[in-house]
Amino acid sequence: MRDYVLRGNLCYSADMDHIETRAHAYLVCLDGRCAGVFDQLPARYAQLPLADFGDRLILPGMTDLHVHAPQFAFRGLGMDMELLEWLNTYTFPEESKYRELDYAGRAYSSFVQHLRRSETTRAVIFATIHVPATELLMQKLEDAGLCSYVGKVNMNRNCPDYLREDSTVQAVRDTRRWIEETKDRFTRTRPIITPRFIPSCTDDLMYALRDLREEYDLPVQSHLSENYSEIAWIRELCPRAKHYGDAYDQFGLFGGGYPCIMAHCVHSNEDEQALIRQRGVFIAHSPESNINLASGVAPVNQFLDNGLRVGLATDIAGGSHESMLRATMHAIQASKLRWRLYDQNVKPLSFERAFYLATMGGGAFFGKVGSFLDGFELDAVVLDDGTLDHPQALSVRARLERAVYLADERNITAKFVAGERLF
Amino acid sequence: MRDYVLRGNLCYSADMDHIETRAHAYLVCLDGRCAGVFDQLPARYAQLPLADFGDRLILPGMTDLHVHAPQFAFRGLGMDMELLEWLNTYTFPEESKYRELDYAGRAYSSFVQHLRRSETTRAVIFATIHVPATELLMQKLEDAGLCSYVGKVNMNRNCPDYLREDSTVQAVRDTRRWIEETKDRFTRTRPIITPRFIPSCTDDLMYALRDLREEYDLPVQSHLSENYSEIAWIRELCPRAKHYGDAYDQFGLFGGGYPCIMAHCVHSNEDEQALIRQRGVFIAHSPESNINLASGVAPVNQFLDNGLRVGLATDIAGGSHESMLRATMHAIQASKLRWRLYDQNVKPLSFERAFYLATMGGGAFFGKVGSFLDGFELDAVVLDDGTLDHPQALSVRARLERAVYLADERNITAKFVAGERLF
Numbered sequence: 001m002r003d004y005v006l007r008g009n010l011c012y013s014a015d016m017d018h019i020e021t022r023a024h025a026y027l028v029c030l031d032g033r034c035a036g037v038f039d040q041l042p043a044r045y046a047q048l049p050l051a052d053f054g055d056r057l058i059l060p061g062m063t064d065l066h067v068h069a070p071q072f073a074f075r076g077l078g079m080d081m082e083l084l085e086w087l088n089t090y091t092f093p094e095e096s097k098y099r100e101l102d103y104a105g106r107a108y109s110s111f112v113q114h115l116r117r118s119e120t121t122r123a124v125i126f127a128t129i130h131v132p133a134t135e136l137l138m139q140k141l142e143d144a145g146l147c148s149y150v151g152k153v154n155m156n157r158n159c160p161d162y163l164r165e166d167s168t169v170q171a172v173r174d175t176r177r178w179i180e181e182t183k184d185r186f187t188r189t190r191p192i193i194t195p196r197f198i199p200s201c202t203d204d205l206m207y208a209l210r211d212l213r214e215e216y217d218l219p220v221q222s223h224l225s226e227n228y229s230e231i232a233w234i235r236e237l238c239p240r241a242k243h244y245g246d247a248y249d250q251f252g253l254f255g256g257g258y259p260c261i262m263a264h265c266v267h268s269n270e271d272e273q274a275l276i277r278q279r280g281v282f283i284a285h286s287p288e289s290n291i292n293l294a295s296g297v298a299p300v301n302q303f304l305d306n307g308l309r310v311g312l313a314t315d316i317a318g319g320s321h322e323s324m325l326r327a328t329m330h331a332i333q334a335s336k337l338r339w340r341l342y343d344q345n346v347k348p349l350s351f352e353r354a355f356y357l358a359t360m361g362g363g364a365f366f367g368k369v370g371s372f373l374d375g376f377e378l379d380a381v382v383l384d385d386g387t388l389d390h391p392q393a394l395s396v397r398a399r400l401e402r403a404v405y406l407a408d409e410r411n412i413t414a415k416f417v418a419g420e421r422l423f
Numbered sequence: 424m425r426d427y428v429l430r431g432n433l434c435y436s437a438d439m440d441h442i443e444t445r446a447h448a449y450l451v452c453l454d455g456r457c458a459g460v461f462d463q464l465p466a467r468y469a470q471l472p473l474a475d476f477g478d479r480l481i482l483p484g485m486t487d488l489h490v491h492a493p494q495f496a497f498r499g500l501g502m503d504m505e506l507l508e509w510l511n512t513y514t515f516p517e518e519s520k521y522r523e524l525d526y527a528g529r530a531y532s533s534f535v536q537h538l539r540r541s542e543t544t545r546a547v548i549f550a551t552i553h554v555p556a557t558e559l560l561m562q563k564l565e566d567a568g569l570c571s572y573v574g575k576v577n578m579n580r581n582c583p584d585y586l587r588e589d590s591t592v593q594a595v596r597d598t599r600r601w602i603e604e605t606k607d608r609f610t611r612t613r614p615i616i617t618p619r620f621i622p623s624c625t626d627d628l629m630y631a632l633r634d635l636r637e638e639y640d641l642p643v644q645s646h647l648s649e650n651y652s653e654i655a656w657i658r659e660l661c662p663r664a665k666h667y668g669d670a671y672d673q674f675g676l677f678g679g680g681y682p683c684i685m686a687h688c689v690h691s692n693e694d695e696q697a698l699i700r701q702r703g704v705f706i707a708h709s710p711e712s713n714i715n716l717a718s719g720v721a722p723v724n725q726f727l728d729n730g731l732r733v734g735l736a737t738d739i740a741g742g743s744h745e746s747m748l749r750a751t752m753h754a755i756q757a758s759k760l761r762w763r764l765y766d767q768n769v770k771p772l773s774f775e776r777a778f779y780l781a782t783m784g785g786g787a788f789f790g791k792v793g794s795f796l797d798g799f800e801l802d803a804v805v806l807d808d809g810t811l812d813h814p815q816a817l818s819v820r821a822r823l824e825r826a827v828y829l830a831d832e833r834n835i836t837a838k839f840v841a842g843e844r845l846f
Binding site for chain 2: 073074075076077079080094097103106107110288291292294295296297320321329332333334336337338339340341342348350351388389390391392394398401402403404405406408
């Protein structure tokens with residue numbers, strides 16, 4: 001059942017500066033893709049099944065471009081440290097538990113259930129170093145009907161023994177096995193090469209991951225320029241690199257001919273931004289995480305003005321919440337404080353641009369995803385904002401803005417991913 | 424029924440840097456006040472009725488020290504402007520609707536219902552210039568069982584005709600009538616003198632409000648040093664004042680011998696802070712509002728270190744949400760960005776201090792309120808965090824921190840205000 005019509009108050013980005021709002025309009029879906037928005041349903045579609053959502057809002061599904069599934073267990077905790085201390089104190093001990101498949105099963109079930117109920121239709125996910133737990137996570141995501149890339153994490157230095165891959169040979173053997181076992185197993189869930197970040201991978205592991213990436217033609221995700229201490233560390237570890245991004249590039253893990261996501265880019269300088277643009281690397285902007293870990297705020301408007309590819313991310317558990325609506329709020333809020341407190345040359349994010357980041361911006365990593373323009377895969381979230389009561393008449397545009405600040409998963413009453421209805 | 428015992432996981436501030444957490448402990452309430460926390464219930468209290476909340480968290484009720492009830496209708500909207508433009512574009516048109524009692528009734532019912540369900544037990548509230556609507560709001564708050572101060576707003580210049588008090592004589596006559604009609608009418612709801620802010624009140628109105636305040640011995644609330652343009656305007660309007668706070672002081676409306684709240688104080692300089700301290704003025708720190716209107720971030724830790732009195736506020740509709748848990752999150756987050764982006768001399772707020780602000784800090788405006796220490800009025804919120812699932816064991820302290828980031832009104836299963844159980 002991939003041909004049908006949705007009716008409701010449609011809200012979607014036409015481009016990064018324009019949101020289309022069409023009250024009580026029809027969205028035609030043919031073979032799982034958007035095939036037109038109409039005020040009156042054309043006669044040629046009159047025979048298609050119609051799901052009429054009345055006065056509800058219908059938005060494109062949102063893409064969470066960077067989220068750590070095993071950190072969901074401690075979301076909202078340990079917000080009193082910066083990145084490197086936080087990793088050692090909270091993150092690594094928690095991630096080590098995923099060697100136990102029983103624990104992983106309980107924790108990942110919770111994560112996937114929350115994600116399924118949320119406005120997220122697609123996600124790019126870090127797991128842990130553990131192959132069985134990572135495969136279990138992939139199976140659960142597939143079963144939930146979400147579209148995702150999932151990375152078995154690689155890390156073999158500067159981390160505790162209990163969470164370190166034994167050797168590069170062993171790491172490559174495990175990673176190859178995981179790729180072989182998962183690359184053709186699912187329809188919506190795909191592997192992605194995932195070095196945690198340069199400090200936790202030896203040079204030979206990085207080169208080996210580059211070779212695996214080429215061999216299997218996989219995308220890549222990692223972290224970039226999140227925190228000042230991290231960046232200083234990179235200067236020690238990679239003295240020949242012009243900047244942190246250049247270090248990934250020298251390892252052959254910075255996009256170019258293949259898709260690549262770098263999370264954060266809070267402190268990327270001009271040269272690094274130029275290389276990000278040149279290589280077509282996606283930036284996963286993670287505003288709440290960058291606030292909670294006191295990393296700073298990336299100059300997102302500058303990225304967009306300069307043609308960089310940017311999406312939005314929750315970055316759980318740096319971020320506390322799986323909600324991409326909340327991430328949209330945080331993106332706007334963080335940009336305002338960056339402007340007020342730090343740099344008046346980069347204006348705050350408009351609502352239009354923040355909504356674009358959460359939908360089309362990150363969706364682009366998956367292809368034509370994140371809008372209701374013709375040809376886009378149909379990812380949609382139906383939002384009943386009736387509980388967000390108000391005494392006055394409100395436009396659809398106003399209701400959309402309120403939803404970003406006030407709605408939660410209770411307001412999501414239906415969800416479609418790649419043309420399939422989840423609930 | 425004002426003598427009873429509560430049992431559960433008690434969390435409360437002992438002082439601004441220490442949170443007591445007592446697992447499965449007993450809180451004795453005598454005549455509506457806290458009379459001891461015990462791991463084992465003493466025999467002398469064994470006959471009191473016991474409400475056993477099992478494994479739930481029990482926190483002190485929270486005090487919202489600054490919130491605009493008529494702005495609840497447009498919460499989450501119009502976040503694209505700074506203060507003065509925002510007032511003229513969104514706020515004043517909305518507030519003018521409260522001359523219609525029918526509209527006010529619908530809008531205030533919604534506000535009060537949300538507040539009743541929230542973790543807020545006490546609030547200090549701006550209404551509008553309209554006496555009948557303000558009295559209606561007070562009645563609804565009283566009926567809901569909340570404790571509050573409510574201000575009929577005064578404003579007679581620099582505002583649109585449709586929301587301007589006709590003359591100082593008329594403003595004083597209306598205000599006096601409102602005070603007479605409300606000062607002894609309720610048990611939990613009291614009037615507070617409320618000049619909107621200096622730009623919207625003529626000098627003679629300010630002096631008249633000072634006289635009314637003295638005559639009826641009432642507290643005062645207003646706004647202070649929120650936004651750069653506002654502060655520049657004050658310099659023009661009050662050329663003889665050393666600073667904004669001094670201008671209020673010259674009008675006799677800056678505390679001293681009586682309780683006074685000033686919202687924001689984002690940009691209060693050293694002299695202004697010294698006068699705030701000297702006069703014992705409460706600062707209503709409104710982090711989300713100060714972010715949304717791009718005002719900046721007040722140096723809250725500096726205020727606390729210097730002995731200023733500070734509470735937390737949602738400042739709806741500068742803030743989008745009535746939740747004081749969310750305000751607590753925003754206070755921590757804003758302080759981190761202020762530290763990272765602007766001033767490394769003022770450290771981020773600890774979780775302890777943010778929780779203190781939301782409970783004891785603002786509660787102090789109402790007397791001994793906001794903790795479970797002996798003699799404090801019993802305001803309590805019972806929080807069932809069972810839906811915030813996690814696969815690992817968590818301490819009570821950890822569960823409290825998570826609740827700030829993740830809980831909402833669904834998690835609040837019981838509420839006590841001044842010794843009375845609301846639900």
